[in-house]
Amino acid sequence: MMSEHVANQMIYLYMGDGHVIPRNATRIRVHESVIAIPPHAFEQYPHLVELICHDGVKTIGYRALYLCPSLKLVQIPGVIEIMAEAFAGCPLTHVTFEDKLERILKAAFRSCKSMKSITIPLKEDMLGIVEMPFYDCDKLERVDIVESLHKAIAAFQFEEWTDDMNLEVLPMINGGILSQTPNHVGCYPTPGAKNRAVLWIASVLYKFDRYKAQHLNLLKEASTTLELALWKMRLNRGNSDVPHEGDKGGRAKCRDNCGADMTIIIPNVLSFLKIE
Known part of the structure; x- marks a missing residue:
């Protein structure tokens, strides 16, 4: 099926490179077999209002939706x-x-x-040195960072880590390098602004990775402590099935059993503390 009617408006199903959608199309869905929108695919489509892609579409090509004067929604x-x-x-x-x-x-x-706002992940080389992705976007007020980064920062083990990261990230988004100021990362009015933007992103990522590594080390230490506590608890119960001190084989088996307990506890109790 190449198209369908919904609320008296035709939705065209785009099948990939070489498939021509009528220029009067207002709504386009991308077929699940398509992994890239090729260059110029919908360039200057005057009535196109929305383009909906599945999560297998990896690339939006050069001028794929260039000068589409009615475009309001892109997924x-x-x-x-x-x-x-x-x-x-x-x-x-x-x-x-x-x-x-x-x-x-x-x-x-x-x-x-x-354009008033855009939400992107914070990654090195996301915006590059000379790319100017948001040049001449006069109304752009906010460049937000994807929610997952904020959640990860909030999950840090110590409040001082979270506060430090928030002090690094929030002011630069809400009024600094990543907002509509003379240093706006998408406009790059001077070489100094370019360098500040790129160095800031690298600094944030370095600090995040450092705190994340320390957080994971603390989790490992906590897991080891919990495993030893379970083992000690079993040994101290005084039950007849607990091996005596001279029974090295029995005590090793007891430790193995504690390890089995941990395979349940760690994924279900401590996993929520992990930072992706």
Whole structure:
């Protein structure tokens, strides 16, 4: 089936490179077999309102939706790379990307003059040094970081770690490098602003990885302590099935049994403390 009617409007099913969708299309869904929207696929489609992709679509090609003057909604949950000028000149107001996104290339959202906010993951080389993905986005007020990073920061073992990360991240998003200021990461008015943006991202990622590693070390220590406590508890019960002190084989088996207990406890009790 190539298209369907919903609420008196036709939804076209895009089958991939070489498949031509009529230029009067207003709504397009991408078939599950498609993994990339090729260059110029829907360039200057005057009536296109929405494009819905499944999470297997990894790339949005060069000028794939360039100058689509009616485009309001884009869902691309699995996208990894946005190529140059992919959405340039579109009237999108809000765009949200998931953790899978790795890179936004040159002028991808250039002159999206209605865009007010965008949500992206915080990764090195996400925005590059000279890409200027949000150049001429006059109304862009916020570049938010995906929710998973905020959740991970909130899960840190010590409040001082969380506070330190929030002090590093929040001010720069809400009024600094990642917002609509002279140092806005997407506009890069000066080489110094470019360098500050990239160095800031690298600094945040380094600090996050350091706290994450310390957090995981604490979890390992807690797991070991809990395992030893279970073993000691079994040995101190005084039950007839607990081996006496000279029974090395029996006591080793007891430790193994405690390890079996831990295979239940660790995934179900401590797993919520892990940071992805």
